[in-house]
Amino acid sequence: MKKFINDPKQFVPEMLKGIALANPDTLRYVSEYNLIHRADAPRADKVTIIQGSGSGHEPAHVMTVGPGMLDGACPGDVFAAPPLDYVYETTKLLASPKGVLLLVNNYTGDRMAFDMAQEMAVADGITVKTLFIDDDVSVQDSTYTIGRRGVAGNFFVMKAVGAAAEAGADLDEVIRIGEKVNSVTRTMGIALTACTPPAKGSPLFELGDDEIEIGVGIHGEPGRRRAKWMPADEIVDELLGAILPDLPYQEGDRVALMINGLGGTPISELYLLYGIAHERLADRGITVGRSYVGEYCTSLDMAGASLTLVKLDDEIESLLAAPAEVAVRVF
Amino acid sequence: MKKFINDPKQFVPEMLKGIALANPDTLRYVSEYNLIHRADAPRADKVTIIQGSGSGHEPAHVMTVGPGMLDGACPGDVFAAPPLDYVYETTKLLASPKGVLLLVNNYTGDRMAFDMAQEMAVADGITVKTLFIDDDVSVQDSTYTIGRRGVAGNFFVMKAVGAAAEAGADLDEVIRIGEKVNSVTRTMGIALTACTPPAKGSPLFELGDDEIEIGVGIHGEPGRRRAKWMPADEIVDELLGAILPDLPYQEGDRVALMINGLGGTPISELYLLYGIAHERLADRGITVGRSYVGEYCTSLDMAGASLTLVKLDDEIESLLAAPAEVAVRVF
Numbered sequence: 001m002k003k004f005i006n007d008p009k010q011f012v013p014e015m016l017k018g019i020a021l022a023n024p025d026t027l028r029y030v031s032e033y034n035l036i037h038r039a040d041a042p043r044a045d046k047v048t049i050i051q052g053s054g055s056g057h058e059p060a061h062v063m064t065v066g067p068g069m070l071d072g073a074c075p076g077d078v079f080a081a082p083p084l085d086y087v088y089e090t091t092k093l094l095a096s097p098k099g100v101l102l103l104v105n106n107y108t109g110d111r112m113a114f115d116m117a118q119e120m121a122v123a124d125g126i127t128v129k130t131l132f133i134d135d136d137v138s139v140q141d142s143t144y145t146i147g148r149r150g151v152a153g154n155f156f157v158m159k160a161v162g163a164a165a166e167a168g169a170d171l172d173e174v175i176r177i178g179e180k181v182n183s184v185t186r187t188m189g190i191a192l193t194a195c196t197p198p199a200k201g202s203p204l205f206e207l208g209d210d211e212i213e214i215g216v217g218i219h220g221e222p223g224r225r226r227a228k229w230m231p232a233d234e235i236v237d238e239l240l241g242a243i244l245p246d247l248p249y250q251e252g253d254r255v256a257l258m259i260n261g262l263g264g265t266p267i268s269e270l271y272l273l274y275g276i277a278h279e280r281l282a283d284r285g286i287t288v289g290r291s292y293v294g295e296y297c298t299s300l301d302m303a304g305a306s307l308t309l310v311k312l313d314d315e316i317e318s319l320l321a322a323p324a325e326v327a328v329r330v331f
Numbered sequence: 332m333k334k335f336i337n338d339p340k341q342f343v344p345e346m347l348k349g350i351a352l353a354n355p356d357t358l359r360y361v362s363e364y365n366l367i368h369r370a371d372a373p374r375a376d377k378v379t380i381i382q383g384s385g386s387g388h389e390p391a392h393v394m395t396v397g398p399g400m401l402d403g404a405c406p407g408d409v410f411a412a413p414p415l416d417y418v419y420e421t422t423k424l425l426a427s428p429k430g431v432l433l434l435v436n437n438y439t440g441d442r443m444a445f446d447m448a449q450e451m452a453v454a455d456g457i458t459v460k461t462l463f464i465d466d467d468v469s470v471q472d473s474t475y476t477i478g479r480r481g482v483a484g485n486f487f488v489m490k491a492v493g494a495a496a497e498a499g500a501d502l503d504e505v506i507r508i509g510e511k512v513n514s515v516t517r518t519m520g521i522a523l524t525a526c527t528p529p530a531k532g533s534p535l536f537e538l539g540d541d542e543i544e545i546g547v548g549i550h551g552e553p554g555r556r557r558a559k560w561m562p563a564d565e566i567v568d569e570l571l572g573a574i575l576p577d578l579p580y581q582e583g584d585r586v587a588l589m590i591n592g593l594g595g596t597p598i599s600e601l602y603l604l605y606g607i608a609h610e611r612l613a614d615r616g617i618t619v620g621r622s623y624v625g626e627y628c629t630s631l632d633m634a635g636a637s638l639t640l641v642k643l644d645d646e647i648e649s650l651l652a653a654p655a656e657v658a659v660r661v662f
Contacts, residue, residue: 021609021619022605232345275349
């Protein structure tokens with residue numbers, strides 16, 4: 001294993017320290033709970049938005065904390081749900097009188113931790129609700145979950161509820177918006193290589209030199225099938241062939257299109273995929289209203305990509321267009 | 332070779348088409364010259380800033396076109412200088428009465444193409460000057476160049492001259508600023524793996540499972556030495572040990588610190604490196620005034636990173652802080 005790392009056990013805390021040092025004016029790091037939060041959170045005038053998940057999916061979620069997005073993120077170790085008490089303590093620390101929304105990608109371990117933490121926080125008199133995200137069309141049940149998995153489409157839920165909360169919406173309204181965005185968002189991913197968790201030190205699964213995994217999960221979980229490598233045009237057709245009929249997305253629809261890198265794929269290839277997908281959608285009479293190309297939800301160093309569609313209406317489009325600012329930035 | 336690609340010969344044009352489709356309101360793509368330019372360029376009220384280079388370094392430079400940055404970028408094929416006539420035609424198309432500044436990373440092939448294109452454009456009556464960037468401290472001469480190489484520190488030159496041009500500075504003033512920023516910028520990189528050019532289909536050089544290349548070039552050129560893998564703390568010490576004495580950067584200095592990913596390294600590892608570098612600088616009494624973590628100048632799918640320091644003064648810091656907007660974005 002060749003990574004930029006010291007002790008694998010310190011991988012997550014050392015990354016979190018780096019995030020905090022790079023954003024001294026805007027973010028705070030509470031090492032006891034792996035917590036990264038906005039320097040100005042909690043705020044009495046807005047619903048608090050928190051997401052936790054395993055680490056290894058950066059920028060999700062520790063680098064998507066900031067105005068218009070998350071108030072805080074409490075990750076677990078690599079590919080491990082955050083411990084129950086981290087979620088509970090984070091919820092207490094960031095609780096607002098307007099309430100707390102916990103965002104959770106649908107994995108069994110995460111659901112358990114967040115469900116129990118919510119119960120404990122409610123017993124303390126905090127208003128807390130939870131919203132589960134399950135945008136991955138690849139498989140129904142999977143290695144780590146019952147039901148569909150939550151993957152890169154999670155970004156759009158975070159963005160929309162973040163914008164609504166910033167505008168002063170109450171907790172029920174924020175939840176309505178989050179559920180609505182989740183309900184029109186669909187994703188599927190493809191792995192070209194496996195990923196290597198620091199503590200394991202070797203690839204999580206084996207993929208031949210000419211093989212790809214279609215519908216891969218962000219923890220390396222199996223997808224729909226293993227196939228021989230195919231050209232980018234055919235890969236986009238595979239992804240759209242699974243995603244389009246699922247909602248369905250139809251002629252006349254306006255969508256957000258995201259090509260998300262899984263960690264080891266250069267942005268040049270992501271834009272190449274984007275161009276193909278954009279044209280394939282245009283051929284079907286589907287207009288791309290907003291485009292997203294880059295890394296949003298990764299799987300450590302996995303070479304691969306996912307494609308997400310969100311069906312837009314005026315409400316969703318204006319929430320996605322609202323200003324936001326997070327640690328992941330160019331300038 | 333497993334990449335998201337169709338025909339390797341179409342890799343660059345297909346990527347460029349994707350960039351244009353993702354940014355229909357702000358960018359234009361002229362396929363005859365691999366040219367990506369701002370939709371509003373040329374503008375009579377500002378110096379035109381153009382950079383070309385080989386492809387494979389994205390986001391540099393085709394994704395760093397926009398207000399406050401480049402007016403246009405004309406890349407060559409992967410790791411190949413743009414053809415002379417592409418540079419010449421781009422210069423003519425984007426020429427402003429206030430003049431044109433051509434930015435060139437210091438590689439012999441790029442220098443030749445840009446020098447000749449400048450001569451031809453000047454013969455046409457266009458005011459054109461060229462600025463060479465050479466921030467890489469690793470080696471004096473290298474596989475593809477005489478003198479030091481231009482690498483990720485190039486971003487700071489683009490950003491500063493882009494801000495100055497946007498504010499209405501004349502060509503001589505823009506050049507003064509670019510030369511000043513280049514003169515206080517130093518970079519060194521480390522490769523954990525080689526990269527695979529699409530047309531070659533196999534890694535550009537061999538690196539053992541436990542080996543790293545210290546001082547690697549962004550085309551896989553050899554650096555200072557090959558070493559056994561070492562922990563992130565030691566890697567940062569290697570990089571700072573080469574960079575700090577070179578200017579030198581000293582106690583009391585205020586700097587911009589960039590950790591740049593080379594294409595295949597996840598952002599989690601880049602933030603881990605950032606945290607270490609930030610603390611090492613603090614230990615020496617050097618303050619980080621601005622931080623940059625992500626991909627700025629890559630080498631296809633190479634796993635690796637580079638560290639850049641820029642010595643700040645009020646003028647440079649305010650140019651770096653000026654607003655800018657490019658295709659690479661989160662929202």
